[in-house]
Amino acid sequence: MKAVVNVYLKEGVLDPQGKAAHHALESMNFKGVQDVRIGKQIIIKLETNDRDEAESEVKEMCETLLANTVIEDYTIEIV
Amino acid sequence: MRVAILRFPGTNCEFDTQYSFEKLGHSVELIWHKEEPLPSDTDLVVVPGGFSYGDYLRSGSIARFSPVMKAVIAYAKQGGRVLGICNGFQILTEAGLLPGALKRNNNLHFISKIQHLKVVNSDNTFLNQCDDGEVLSIPIAHADGNYYIDDEKLSEMEENGQVLLRYSDVNGERVVVNGSVTSIAGVCNKQKNVFGLMPHPERALENILGSIDGIKMLKGFDS
Numbered sequence: 001m002k003a004v005v006n007v008y009l010k011e012g013v014l015d016p017q018g019k020a021a022h023h024a025l026e027s028m029n030f031k032g033v034q035d036v037r038i039g040k041q042i043i044i045k046l047e048t049n050d051r052d053e054a055e056s057e058v059k060e061m062c063e064t065l066l067a068n069t070v071i072e073d074y075t076i077e078i079v
Numbered sequence: 080m081r082v083a084i085l086r087f088p089g090t091n092c093e094f095d096t097q098y099s100f101e102k103l104g105h106s107v108e109l110i111w112h113k114e115e116p117l118p119s120d121t122d123l124v125v126v127p128g129g130f131s132y133g134d135y136l137r138s139g140s141i142a143r144f145s146p147v148m149k150a151v152i153a154y155a156k157q158g159g160r161v162l163g164i165c166n167g168f169q170i171l172t173e174a175g176l177l178p179g180a181l182k183r184n185n186n187l188h189f190i191s192k193i194q195h196l197k198v199v200n201s202d203n204t205f206l207n208q209c210d211d212g213e214v215l216s217i218p219i220a221h222a223d224g225n226y227y228i229d230d231e232k233l234s235e236m237e238e239n240g241q242v243l244l245r246y247s248d249v250n251g252e253r254v255v256v257n258g259s260v261t262s263i264a265g266v267c268n269k270q271k272n273v274f275g276l277m278p279h280p281e282r283a284l285e286n287i288l289g290s291i292d293g294i295k296m297l298k299g300f301d302s
Contacts, residue, residue, distance in 0.1 A: 013227060016185045068137055070180040071227050
């Protein structure tokens with residue numbers, strides 16, 4: 001199975017890259033952009049076919065390495 | 080004093096740091112990241128600057144799991160003195176030895192220049208040769224130096240005297256350099272044995288290179 005992990009800065013933590021992209025979009029006349037947040041996507045191939053096992057293992061990976069929970073949140077999708 | 084300076088793949092300030100401590104009369108051992116334990120008579124561990132593991136994932140996030148870091152974490156927990164400079168600061172926050180985290184600079188630029196710093200708290204091993212309020216001049220060179228800590232933890236740190244240095248102008252007034260919360264440039268842990276800063280004191284030892292204020296900082300560990 002595969003796990004798709006999205007890591008992004010927490011709500012309330014200023015995202016300088018998102019802000020720069022937001023300004024760029026505005027300067028290109030894209031109207032109505034309220035906010036831009038930039039994160040990263042990590043795709044992990046796993047041996048297991050057990051969804052619960054996959055999810056708990058990837059959660060541990062996020063907590064230890066893939067995200068810095070001082071500044072980042074993450075989501076896990078098992079596909 | 081015996082100083083252990085760590086080397087990871089991508090570290091590039093280890094020789095400047097070695098030169099600095101040798102100039103101050105100390106003996107230095109460079110420690111490859113796969114080595115452990117630390118030499119038993121280590122008086123200070125320095126995690127120097129650079130780009131450990133290419134800054135992949137997040138600056139310092141991979142180096143933090145190197146074998147030598149297990150030894151450094153144990154050493155710090157026993158009260159051993161640890162100093163992280165630039166990438167070393169990032170590694171120590173990732174390892175949980177220092178509070179907070181270092182994000183991308185708010186202007187997204189790699190900033191490299193000589194910067195004024197105000198000493199916020201000198202009541203610690205690291206800055207005891209400086210005075211509170213003193214303004215130092217030290218080079219900075221980083222892309223991820225934007226220090227973040229939430230409000231609640233920041234006030235705890237301020238109460239405990241853990242905020243050590245802030246970016247300032249020549250008069251000691253705060254300036255925004257990289258977006259750090261309240262312009263923080265350096266901090267320590269609650270027990271005051273682990274120190275981290277983005278500026279490079281090891282690059283400020285010779286007048287011909289613009290400043291000798293780094294001597295004052297590194298000399299703190301003599302006592």
